[in-house]
Amino acid sequence: MKIAIFTDTFAPDVNGVAVTLKHYTQYLDSKGIEYIVFAPDNKKENNFDSQIRRFASLPFYLYPECRLALPNMFKVKAELQRFKPDIIHIVTPFNIGYCGLRYAKKHNIPLVGSYHTNFDKYLEYYNLQFLKPFVWKYMKWFHKSFRKIFVPSNDTIAQLKKKGFMNLQIWPGGVDCELFHPNYDPEQLRKKYSIKEKFILSFVGRLAPEKDIDTLMKISSQLPDKIKSQVHWLIVGDGPSKEEMMKNAPANMTFTGFLNGAELAQVYSGSDIFVFPSPTETFGNVVIESLASGTPVIGANSGGVKNLIKQSITGTLCEPKAVQQFIDAIILLIENHSLRNQWSLNAREFALSQSWDAIFDQLLLDYQEALDQIEQLKNWAS
Numbered sequence: 001m002k003i004a005i006f007t008d009t010f011a012p013d014v015n016g017v018a019v020t021l022k023h024y025t026q027y028l029d030s031k032g033i034e035y036i037v038f039a040p041d042n043k044k045e046n047n048f049d050s051q052i053r054r055f056a057s058l059p060f061y062l063y064p065e066c067r068l069a070l071p072n073m074f075k076v077k078a079e080l081q082r083f084k085p086d087i088i089h090i091v092t093p094f095n096i097g098y099c100g101l102r103y104a105k106k107h108n109i110p111l112v113g114s115y116h117t118n119f120d121k122y123l124e125y126y127n128l129q130f131l132k133p134f135v136w137k138y139m140k141w142f143h144k145s146f147r148k149i150f151v152p153s154n155d156t157i158a159q160l161k162k163k164g165f166m167n168l169q170i171w172p173g174g175v176d177c178e179l180f181h182p183n184y185d186p187e188q189l190r191k192k193y194s195i196k197e198k199f200i201l202s203f204v205g206r207l208a209p210e211k212d213i214d215t216l217m218k219i220s221s222q223l224p225d226k227i228k229s230q231v232h233w234l235i236v237g238d239g240p241s242k243e244e245m246m247k248n249a250p251a252n253m254t255f256t257g258f259l260n261g262a263e264l265a266q267v268y269s270g271s272d273i274f275v276f277p278s279p280t281e282t283f284g285n286v287v288i289e290s291l292a293s294g295t296p297v298i299g300a301n302s303g304g305v306k307n308l309i310k311q312s313i314t315g316t317l318c319e320p321k322a323v324q325q326f327i328d329a330i331i332l333l334i335e336n337h338s339l340r341n342q343w344s345l346n347a348r349e350f351a352l353s354q355s356w357d358a359i360f361d362q363l364l365l366d367y368q369e370a371l372d373q374i375e376q377l378k379n380w381a382s
Contacts, residue, residue, distance in 0.1 A: 006100035007091035125209035152283035153304035174356035182294030189270035207239035268293035292351035
């Protein structure tokens, strides 16, 4: 099977989609499966990769770290004619995805796609709600010819079914349990960030309105003094809201900037609780990374996050923006050592069942099913 992937975000971009695709291409390499990726250029990318085709790009307004490619259709066509893909997988519904869509339709190549980002929910945080009807109309048109649309959670399937989407199938995210684990030395983390408080609460993500960092800051400021004096916050990430957050941050909050690899894993592992109020996640990569690290999660009862957190087993779900619910959950775990330890063990056990290889094995089977459907249609037509 030869696979062509079209995406507006790819490594070294730092977001859930780019991370997933990087793991996926590494998996394809390990299996000896041929693929080609069409993606935007990235100034951080210095390494030549014969399987990646990059194009000039512009930052996306709602997510500047994700770039909109400006693809040369003639170049795309020439590459695809040379490569001769069996299937085309479109990851994002913008310029470069449209190129893949056009080519697949014109040359009758089986087409599948992914739905990873709730852009309509993002609009609420940028006062652009009036665009929602147009966004949904476009998204439905864009995806209507896909043999399968892969989504990361049951919540997303329910949402898209209400909008009239067809051929929906779960493609969950996975986690690297060798990188993210509970056994990093917590004292190294405390020394690195000069943490004296007894407990560490952490948040990892893009520092932007759609992650509901407003609720995060309210939680930190409204904790009872008795609890506030015992905790230190580690805020990992960058984004447009960082400067404002730092200006209003309490003394017990440290901003680490962007971290990845072992540095990021060390933060998860060294934290006592991971707090994640974002209601816009279709999956929640940072949530499952925290669980793999044995750190219970207090998250928003929304999107893909509510499919990852097992209530009162690996963490707690709170209603979006319900500051007091988050505070009560933090207090419960801070004051109950045995409960925190049990949830930690449960979290790690759950994450161990979510390996990337198993997830990608299933994806290839889904590809094959889409190919078989096309073959059956051809047989019926003849």
